[in-house]
Amino acid sequence: MKSSLAHAKILVSEDDGNKAKGYRTSCDEELGSKIFEEKLRKFKKELNRNYESLIRTQIPYESLEEPITMADTKPLIASYPITLEQLNKKIPEVLKETGIEKCIQCGTCTGSCPSGRRTAFRTRVVIRKALLGLREDLLKSNDIWLCTTCYTCYERCPRKISIIEAIIALRNMAAAQGFMLPRHKEISKYLVSYGHLVPINEPNKKRRTELGLSEVPPTVHSHPEALEEVKKLLEVTGFTKLVG
Amino acid sequence: MKVLGELRFAFFLGCIMPNRYPGLEASVRRVFEKLGIELVDMKGASCCPAPGVVRSFKFDTWVALGARNLSIAEEMGLDIVTGCSGCYGTLRDIWYEHREKKEIRDKVDYYLSQIGKSFKGKIKVKHVLEVLHFDVGVEKLKEFIKKPLSNIKAAVHYGCHILKPSDKRPWKEGTEKPRFFDELVEVTGAKSIDWKDKFMCCGAGGGVRSGALDVALHMTKEKIENAYASGADCIVNACSFCHLQFDTGQIEINKSYGTSFNMPIIYYTQLLGLAMGLSPEELGLHQNNVSVEPLLRKLGVN
Numbered sequence: 001m002k003s004s005l006a007h008a009k010i011l012v013s014e015d016d017g018n019k020a021k022g023y024r025t026s027c028d029e030e031l032g033s034k035i036f037e038e039k040l041r042k043f044k045k046e047l048n049r050n051y052e053s054l055i056r057t058q059i060p061y062e063s064l065e066e067p068i069t070m071a072d073t074k075p076l077i078a079s080y081p082i083t084l085e086q087l088n089k090k091i092p093e094v095l096k097e098t099g100i101e102k103c104i105q106c107g108t109c110t111g112s113c114p115s116g117r118r119t120a121f122r123t124r125v126v127i128r129k130a131l132l133g134l135r136e137d138l139l140k141s142n143d144i145w146l147c148t149t150c151y152t153c154y155e156r157c158p159r160k161i162s163i164i165e166a167i168i169a170l171r172n173m174a175a176a177q178g179f180m181l182p183r184h185k186e187i188s189k190y191l192v193s194y195g196h197l198v199p200i201n202e203p204n205k206k207r208r209t210e211l212g213l214s215e216v217p218p219t220v221h222s223h224p225e226a227l228e229e230v231k232k233l234l235e236v237t238g239f240t241k242l243v244g
Numbered sequence: 245m246k247v248l249g250e251l252r253f254a255f256f257l258g259c260i261m262p263n264r265y266p267g268l269e270a271s272v273r274r275v276f277e278k279l280g281i282e283l284v285d286m287k288g289a290s291c292c293p294a295p296g297v298v299r300s301f302k303f304d305t306w307v308a309l310g311a312r313n314l315s316i317a318e319e320m321g322l323d324i325v326t327g328c329s330g331c332y333g334t335l336r337d338i339w340y341e342h343r344e345k346k347e348i349r350d351k352v353d354y355y356l357s358q359i360g361k362s363f364k365g366k367i368k369v370k371h372v373l374e375v376l377h378f379d380v381g382v383e384k385l386k387e388f389i390k391k392p393l394s395n396i397k398a399a400v401h402y403g404c405h406i407l408k409p410s411d412k413r414p415w416k417e418g419t420e421k422p423r424f425f426d427e428l429v430e431v432t433g434a435k436s437i438d439w440k441d442k443f444m445c446c447g448a449g450g451g452v453r454s455g456a457l458d459v460a461l462h463m464t465k466e467k468i469e470n471a472y473a474s475g476a477d478c479i480v481n482a483c484s485f486c487h488l489q490f491d492t493g494q495i496e497i498n499k500s501y502g503t504s505f506n507m508p509i510i511y512y513t514q515l516l517g518l519a520m521g522l523s524p525e526e527l528g529l530h531q532n533n534v535s536v537e538p539l540l541r542k543l544g545v546n
Contacts, residue, residue, distance in 0.1 A: 068455060068456035068458070068459065069456070069458040069459075070458050070459060070462060114441075114444050114445050114447070114463055115445075115452065115459060115463070118459065118462050118463070118466075119459055142456075145451060145452070145455050145456065146452065146456060146459060147450050147452070148296070148404070148445045148447060148448070148449040148450040148452045148460075148463070149295065149296050149404070149405075149449050149450035150404040150408070150444075150445035150449065150450075151404055151405075151407075151408035151409050151419075152404075152408070152419075152443075152445075154408065154409055155408055155409070155410060155419045155420075164409075168299055168300055168303065169303075171300035171301070172300065172301070172302065172303055175300070175301045175302065180301060181451075181454075181455045183454050183455055184297060184300075184301065184451055184454060184455055187297065187454050188297070188298070188301060191291055191293065191298065195290040195291060196259045196263060196290065196291045197259050197291045197293065197294050197297065197298070198259035198260055198263050198264060198291075199259070199263060200262070200263045201263070204263055204264060204266060207266050207267070207528075207531050208262070208266040210531075211266055211267065211269075211270040211526075211528050211531075212270070213262075213266055213269060213270055213273075217257055217262035217263065217269075218257075218285040218286070218287050218289075219257060219262065219286075219288065219289050219290060220288055220289070220290045222287070222288075223287055223288035225288070226287070226288025226289075226290070227288075227290075229288075229312065229359040229361075230290045230309065230312070232358060232359050233305070233308045233309055233312060233355060233358065233359060234305060234309075236308075236355065236358050237302060237304040237305040237308050237355065238302060238304070238305070239298075239301070239302045239305040242301060242302055243301070
């Protein structure tokens with residue numbers, strides 16, 4: 001809180017071009033005063049103007065009934081108002097553990113990303129937004145679902161940030177808040193019913209037999225008691241409820 | 245080096261290998277049998293579960309189901325071998341984190357106690373290529389080659405999770421230009437050719453195939469075009485999900501882009517099996533969506 005106020009002060013004083021040159025060291029006397037309120041208003045306006053140029057790929061969740069297509073990832077211009085409260089939000093522990101606070105925004109991740117090569121997904125922007133407290137915004141966006149988890153960014157990151165773990169953490173938050181893609185919910189239900197995300201079907205039973213393999217594999221498919229164990233774990237970890 | 249007859253593993257199948265590409269399963273079983281390595285079924289194993297989707301939706305579910313699969317092998321007293329790099333990613337990462345982090349051990353203990361199981365970390369998790377590279381070794385493999393595939397140019401696709409994250413993997417060659425897979429391919433007599441973006445992802449992982457098929461196929465299309473441009477006769481892979489993405493994906497790409505790709509897609513033990521004298525039918529090569537006939541003709545098989 002303290003550090004972001006200090007940051008605000010600098011911007012406020014820069015914004016005020018007619019008055020003092022150089023940064024003020026304190027604005028305590030202005031706190032609560034009308035002058036301060038006015039400066040804060042100007043600061044927020046400036047901040048919003050800065051963010052208007054921020055490229056993002058967000059589309060409203062409601063329109064995600066169909067799988068994401070290349071067209072859905074065209075850059076859109078952000079239309080925030082961002083509040084100071086949002087910017088000050090504490091970074092959750094699970095994200096801190098990935099080391100994202102060490103990010104120097106060099107863009108090696110974005111430059112290495114095979115998905116970003118063809119879409120407007122920008123790994124660096126995802127990390128920055130997560131740090132800025134713009135997580136709500138991220139959670140609703142397509143961006144976090146365009147990562148193939150290939151780990152190239154992680155291998156090349158000069159700060160050794162666990163980028164994939166950060167994206168996984170954001171996806172977990174998104175899912176918990178109801179922002180799961182419908183198709184992902186659909187396939188998850190196979191896991192709940194069969195213990196396999198991709199269960200056996202008739203053509204493949206035939207293929208197995210042709211090859212001299214057992215018609216059904218020796219997995220949960222052949223062991224109902226084992227399937228019950230899997231279902232129990234899906235229940236106690238909250239997966240069944242999440243995708244139900 | 246161990247006598248191959250002493251090698252025994254718990255064989256983890258996953259989902260795609262047994263339920264969509266049983267030919268890959270047959271090829272692993274038959275090649276290992278010829279090498280004298282015993283594979284024991286893991287009765288009641290489930291989905292690994294998939295690292296790109298299940299881990300993305302609920303981290304604890306991923307840990308709990310993965311640990312259950314590990315516990316099955318531990319009860320059998322055997323190290324796991326799997327031929328799917330997605331399954332390998334899940335099982336190896338959970339095995340690694342279980343060893344390194346108390347928080348993960350606590351989660352595993354708690355969830356497994358709910359079904360009367362436990363996992364203590366006494367076994368290891370290996371990839372099929374890891375067994376062939378480290379436990380068998382290229383020199384030893386040479387003795388098993390009966391029909392060298394000498395005029396074949398192979399575009400080797402490593403895939404992602406067999407290599408990365410590198411701190412949780414056994415390879416010592418880095419992730420930018422490793423050679424172990426090329427060496428395993430070249431032992432069959434085939435030539436591993438250089439091709440653009442050889443180490444790029446196939447596009448399927450991370451829930452992108454299920455959530456954004458269009459984007460996934462765009463990546464696959466680029467890889468297949470690169471393989472064609474290099475003059476490859478086939479793409480060789482070591483992951484059932486990559487295999488599905490290249491083989492089934494090619495049909496989907498042809499449909500949506502109007503292309504007429506027919507690049508044969510070969511799983512590593514299918515290639516090795518051919519060189520060891522197994523028939524294409526025994527290796528399930530006829531069950532691919534994209535015909536491997538051009539490749540077999542070039543080899544003079546059939």
